Amino acid sequence: xxxxxxxxxxxxxxxxxxxxxxxxxxxxxxxxxxxxxxxxxxxxxxxxxxxxxxxxxxxxxxxxxxxxxxxxxxxxxxxxxxxxxxxxxxxxxxxxxxxxxxxxxxxxxxxxxxxxxxxxxxxxxxxxxxxxxxxxxxxxxxxxxxxxxxxxxxxxxxxxxxxxxxxxxxxxxxxxxxxxxxxxxxxxxxxxxxxxxxxxxxxxxxxxxxxxxxxxxxxxxxxxxxxxxxxxxxxxxxxxxxxxxxxxxxxxxxxxxxxxxxxxxxxxxxxxxxxxxxxxxxxxxxxxxxxxxxxxxxxxxxxxxxxxxxxxxxxxxxxxxxxxxxxxxxxxxxxxxxxxxxxxxxxxxxxxxxxxxxxxxxxxxxxxxxxxxxxxxxxxxxxxxxxxxxxxxxxxxxxxxxxxxxxxxxxxxxxxxxxxxxxxxxxxxxxxxxxxxxxxxxxxxxxxxxxxxxxxxxxxxxxxxxxxxxxxxxxxxxxxxxxxxxxxxxxxxxxxxxxxxxxxxxxxxxxxxxxxxxxxxxxxxxxxxxxxxxxxxxxxxxxxxxxxxxxxxxxxxxxxxxxxxxxxxxxxxxxxxxxxxxxxxxxxxxxxxxxxxxxxxxxxxxxxxxxxxxxxxxxxxxxxxxxxxxxxxxxxxxxxxxxxxxxxxxxxxxxxxxxxxxxxxxxxxxxxxxxxxxxxxxxxxxxxxxxxxxxxxxxxxxxxxxxxxxxxxxxxxxxxxxxxxxxxxxxxxxxxxxxxxxxxxxxxxxxxxxxxxxxxxxxxxxx
Numbered sequence: 029x030x031x032x033x034x035x036x037x038x039x040x041x042x043x044x045x046x047x048x049x050x051x052x053x054x055x056x057x058x059x060x061x062x063x064x065x066x067x068x069x070x071x072x073x074x075x076x077x078x079x080x081x082x083x084x085x086x087x088x089x090x091x092x093x094x095x096x097x098x099x100x101x102x103x104x105x106x107x108x109x110x111x112x113x114x115x116x117x118x119x120x121x122x123x124x125x126x127x128x129x130x131x132x133x134x135x136x137x138x139x140x141x142x143x144x145x146x147x148x149x150x151x152x153x154x155x156x157x158x159x160x161x162x163x164x165x166x167x168x169x170x171x172x173x174x175x176x177x178x179x180x181x182x183x184x185x186x187x188x189x190x191x192x193x194x195x196x197x198x199x200x201x202x203x204x205x206x207x208x209x210x211x212x213x214x215x216x217x218x219x220x221x222x223x224x225x226x227x228x229x230x231x232x233x234x235x236x237x238x239x240x241x242x243x244x245x246x247x248x249x250x251x252x253x254x255x256x257x258x259x260x261x262x263x264x265x266x267x268x269x270x271x272x273x274x275x276x277x278x279x280x281x282x283x284x285x286x287x288x289x290x291x292x293x294x295x296x297x298x299x300x301x302x303x304x305x306x307x308x309x310x311x312x313x314x315x316x317x318x319x320x321x322x323x324x325x326x327x328x329x330x331x332x333x334x335x336x337x338x339x340x341x342x343x344x345x346x347x348x349x350x351x352x353x354x355x356x357x358x359x360x361x362x363x364x365x366x367x368x369x370x371x372x373x374x375x376x377x378x379x380x381x382x383x384x385x386x387x388x389x390x391x392x393x394x395x396x397x398x399x400x401x402x403x404x405x406x407x408x409x410x411x412x413x414x415x416x417x418x419x420x421x422x423x424x425x426x427x428x429x430x431x432x433x434x435x436x437x438x439x440x441x442x443x444x445x446x447x448x449x450x451x452x453x454x455x456x457x458x459x460x461x462x463x464x465x466x467x468x469x470x471x472x473x474x475x476x477x478x479x480x481x482x483x484x485x486x487x488x489x490x491x492x493x494x495x496x497x498x499x500x501x502x503x504x505x506x507x508x509x510x511x512x513x514x515x516x517x518x519x520x521x522x523x524x525x526x527x528x529x530x531x532x533x534x535x536x537x538x539x540x541x542x543x544x545x546x547x548x549x550x551x552x553x554x555x556x557x558x559x560x561x562x563x564x565x566x567x568x569x570x571x572x573x574x575x576x577x578x579x580x581x582x583x584x585x586x587x588x589x590x591x592x593x594x595x596x597x598x599x600x601x602x603x604x605x606x607x608x609x610x611x612x613x614x615x616x617x618x619x620x621x622x623x624x625x626x627x628x629x630x631x632x633x634x635x636x637x638x639x640x641x642x643x644x645x646x647x648x649x650x651x652x653x654x655x656x657x658x659x660x661x662x663x664x665x666x667x668x669x670x671x672x673x674x675x676x677x678x679x680x681x682x683x684x685x686x687x688x689x690x691x692x693x694x695x696x697x698x699x700x701x702x703x704x705x706x707x708x709x710x711x712x713x714x715x716x717x718x719x720x721x722x723x724x725x726x727x728x729x730x731x732x733x734x735x736x737x738x739x740x741x742x743x744x745x746x747x748x749x750x751x752x753x754x755x756x757x758x759x760x761x762x763x764x765x766x767x768x769x770x771x772x773x774x775x776x777x778x779x780x781x782x783x784x785x786x787x788x789x790x791x792x793x794x795x
Contacts, residue, residue: 029069030335031362032057033076037342040080041349044088046474076339083346089182093792096170097744097770103162105194108132109203112153112212115242118557121147124186127161133181134161136192141554146197153216154209157200164189170524170773170787171567172574173471175398183347211302218432219243227442229449232261236422237429239263239305245558246565255459256388256406257413263304265313265357270422272297272317290321308348309357312337316361331365334358355394359481363390367488384410389484393477396469400573404465412455421448470511470576480505511576518659518779520681520690523571524769524787525563527720527743527750528591531692532568533681534575535659540582542679542692544568546594564598571774572604584637585610586694587676588619596623600630607633609640613668614675637663637677658684659779664707666700673719674700680708687711687736688779693718698727705729714739714777717759721751721768731762737784739775740768 039053054077061067106127114123121136136159138144166178166189181188205213219234223243227233231243241249241262252258259266272293279289301314315337323333338358341348348354363386371382388407395402424444431438479501486498519534525545533540545563549556572580583605585593599605600623608627610620627634640663664678676694683689689710696704696718705712715735718725720742738759742750751768759766767775773787 029064029066030329030332030338032060032066032069032073034335034338034362035060036073036077037080037339040077040082041084042474043081044085048475049478052475052478087346089179091168091176091178091791094165095771096167096773096788098165099745100163100165103160105158105160107156107158108161109156110152110154112209112216113242114152114216116144116148117559119144119551119555120557121152125190127187127190130187131185132187132190134190134192136195141552144554151213151217151220153213154202154205155200156203157195157197159195160193162191162193164191168791170769171571172774172787173790174570174574179350183350185345185347208302211299215240215303215305218429221432225437225442226439228446232449232452233425233428233445235261236263236267236425238303239307239310246561251456251460254403254405254464255409255456256403257409259356260413260417262353263307263310264353265309265316265361267304267422268297268300268310268313269317270418271300271426274423274426293321294318308341308351308354311341311344311348312354312357312361315340331362334361334365352394352398356391359390359394360387363387363485367485370488370490381411384414386488389487390481392484393480396472396480397474397477400471400570400576401466401468404467405459405462409455409459413452416451416455421452424448466578468573468576468578469509471574472509476505476509517781518683520777520779521571521575522716522739522741522767522769522775523567524773525567525595525741527746527748528563528594529586529694529716529720529741530563530568530595531716531741532572532575532577532580534577538581539572539577539579540584540661541580542584543586543592543694544583544595544599546590546592546596548590548594562595562598564595564602568595568599569602569604578604579606580604581606582635583608584677584679585620585623586679586692587611587614587672588616589672589695592695593620593623597626600626600632603630605632607635609635609637609663609677611637611665611675611677613638614672614677615668615670616672616675637665641665664704666696666703669700671697673697673724676718678704680710682710683779685780685782687713687782688777690714690716690777691735692716693725695719695725697722697724698730701725701727702729705733713737716741717751717755719750720746720748721755722748723752723754726755726758731758731764734762735764738764738766740766740770742768742770744770 035053035057039050039057042053043050057073061070061073066073108125108127111124111126111131114121116122116138119138121138123134124131125134126132138147166181168176168178215238219238219240222230222234222237231245231248234243235241239262244261249258252261275296276289276293279292280286284292297314297318301310304310312334316334319328319333319336320330341354364383367386368379368382371379374382385407388410392402424441425448428441428445431441483498483501483505486494486501489495489498517534518536521532521534523530523532523545526547528545528547529543530545531542533542545568547563572578580599583596583599585596585608587593596605596608605627608623611617612620624634660682662680662682664680665676666674666678669675673695674697676696678694678696679692681690681692689712691708691712691714693701693704693716698718701718712730712733712735714737715730716739721740740751756766767784767786769775771788775787776785777783778785
């Protein structure tokens with residue numbers, strides 16, 4: 029019964045995303061109802077669907093239609109109260125605060141190193157202060173339909189984002205706390221005590237015992253995710269189950285009566301849930317364990333109990349269903365309960381491997397949906413890391429946590445913690461030597477991920493017909509989703525990377541990138557953020573994976589300005605680049621030294637563009653890779669001008685259909701545009717305006733070539749005030765339609781169909 033309720037609730041939730049999914053889940057539910065003869069519960073099933081359908085269609089996130097470059101002018105001075113998720117990274121203090129009974133995300137720019145040290149020593153959790161507050165415009169993802177920060181804040185019940193200035197630190201004070209807040213504050217105090225200890229692996233300890241991963245830097249977290257073992261470092265349902273078993277076992281060994289054991293668990297588990305951060309998976313596991321303890325004679329099936337926790341979780345917080353931890357937790361647990369009973373007669377060793385196999389396969393569709401990639405190495409690493417954590421690391425860390433809660437510090441036990449994590453590091457270093465096979469899947473319709481989950485689940489069936497159906501379905505999905513099998517079209521994507529250029533050309537099965545975006549870092553050592561995401565981390569690599577692209581075949585660096593080549597090193601380190609084309613004779617080319625050295629270290633071919641300047645066209649789309657030879661590139665240069673911008677490599681893309689030729693001008697100024705234009709006899713239909721729309725670009729000669737579209741790549745509210753009014757006015761006066769990443773986000777040109785599509789249009793369905 030419980031599984032049917034869950035399916036129908038999901039059908040109601042997904043009705044606003046895909047009617048096909050809704051109908052499909054309703055059909056599956058009806059089949060189960062008639063097979064299991066559950067018709068007497070039809071009213072409950074109908075109510076579950078209708079309530080979910082109504083609520084999520086009425087109250088789900090609806091984005092307000094505002095320009096991407098909208099800048100709110102609202103600010104005020106007021107009192108607020110910090111929450112318990114504060115973090116200092118470089119020169120930023122970030123987290124949540126409460127203002128007039130509403131919760132907001134905030135950031136505060138720390139003024140100097142002394143203030144940073146002072147704030148690091150302060151106990152800021154639930155501190156009440158006053159400050160000047162500026163309301164920020166919350167942007168969605170301006171490049172592709174992936175993680176949207178505005179939707180994230182809404183689902184986290186946060187009203188918006190604030191920038192704090194002029195905080196009155198001397199007059200901050202504590203107010204009365206309720207019981208839950210006392211527990212949360214105590215959690216932060218314990219974390220601070222651990223952080224100030226002499227334990228080397230304190231970040232891992234805090235993450236594993238308190239569920240706070242803010243003490244891990246992004247490189248550590250990235251490695252754990254790549255190896256498929258990140259779930260072991262974040263408090264989850266498995267940790268709650270493990271500590272519950274350990275605690276219950278100790279109580280029973282001490283001959284504590286069963287009813288007393290249950291009452292103690294009933295009291296302590298919710299406190300532990302709050303103490304470790306109340307993550308959805310912890311919530312699920314806590315309620316599930318308590319329901320099992322108070323399920324006399326096991327009259328209720330475990331799937332029904334798990335379904336009940338699902339419903340209770342949604343009643344408590346309806347939007348937790350969008351949390352990836354919630355999704356992974358329930359998918360794994362339902363998979364365990366439905367598949368493991370089929371193999372009860374197998375040995376414990378077999379079941380250990382089976383559990384690992386199920387947990388890895390069950391999560392594949394969800395990970396593909398959210399991240400477009402999956403690392404197969406997780407199936408191997410978990411075989412070694414799970415026993416290490418279960419029998420060594422987690423028990424030691426739990427003991428240390430208890431001692432810190434009692435304010436007992438034993439130095440030699442700290443060495444045990446470091447020793448256990450040294451074993452962990454040895455295993456980690458061992459597995460990082462292997463090539464980690466990454467499967468990248470282009471973004472699909474949500475129905476594909478549901479079919480994928482069904483196909484993977486049927487693999488575990490003991491019926492040969494179901495296994496055959498599973499294999500057939502997986503083969504169909506493999507063919508349908510394979511980017512190399514599908515028809516290869518030609519696209520040009522102008523990414524929104526702020527004040528800079530980064531363009532991706534999908535030409536058949538080839539991927540070419542022109543510039544990478546980037547920015548100069550003038551910050552002092554104490555100001556540098558260890559967990560700040562680069563443009564490559566936030567935009568370029570996720571977009572490439574969203575498109576199903578695993579490699580950049582050619583990376584063209586137009587000139588050595590940071591906002592054009594600054595992300596090259598990050599892309600190289602991510603293993604995304606095959607070849608680099610650059611001009612080693614360009615003014616300022618000494619800035620390329622680090623990129624060149626890194627490319628040579630990684631075995632990446634470096635190509636001198638000067639060898640191609642006299643080529644009439646360069647056919648990067650090779651015949652043996654793709655029969656479509658309707659696109660060619662040509663490199664142009666104004667020669668050695670003595671200026672970085674004017675030494676830009678200019679790229680001309682020619683399409684055999686009219687109206688699709690594109691000129692990429694880099695940062696070329698109008699002084700040298702005539703020289704470039706004299707080398708092009710073909711029509712120029714689309715032009716990427718030089719130097720982000722500066723008044724130094726866009727000559728009368730260029731305008732006289734009558735391009736239909738102008739693309740401007742510039743950052744919102746940039747300090748140079750690009751694009752300049754003179755450039756914009758000149759384009760408008762010549763009837764040239766302007767697309768600007770500031771206003772439009774990512775701009776995509778479908779070369780084969782001759783269509784221009786922007787991210788703003790995608791989000792708001794504008795034509």
